Amino acid sequence: MTPAFAVEPTELLPDPALEARARDIGRSLRCVVCQNQSIDDSAAEVARDMRRAVRERISAGDKDEQVFAYMVARYGDYVLLKPPFKAGTWVLWLGGPIVLIVAGGLLLIAARRRKPIPPAEPLSDEEQRRLNALLKN
Secondary structure (H helix, E strand, O other): OOHHHOOOHHHOOOOHHHHHHHHHHHHHEEOOOOOOOEOOOOOOHHHHHHHHHHHHHHHOOOOHHHHHHHHHHHHOHHHEOOOOOOHHHHHHHHHHHHHHHHHHHHHHHHHHHOOOOOOOOOOOHHHHHHHHHHHHO
């Protein structure tokens, strides 16, 4: 299924304003089984359940913040596509840059330790005669 068709017609709320809120929230929540895909874009069964939970909370009168709090309480900060910067999520925020810095440092160290290739010695007179003989044939 393509991302545009992940939300099924049976899931849609009858009120367009509430449905728009549900879609906005759905685009900010990560499917817990997909890799960096929002629940709005995912066709996974768990994403469908998460979309259903969002729409139930909105229909019950919850504000957006309450829906996010409910989903975080149920799935953790990982469910947010933009998790807050705090002790429990620092790896999500700093993991990539730290890996790049360490890898760059290791490459720099390896490049500095690498010894240059010495220039080739010139051919002796005998080697040059043999080469010329081979090239003539």
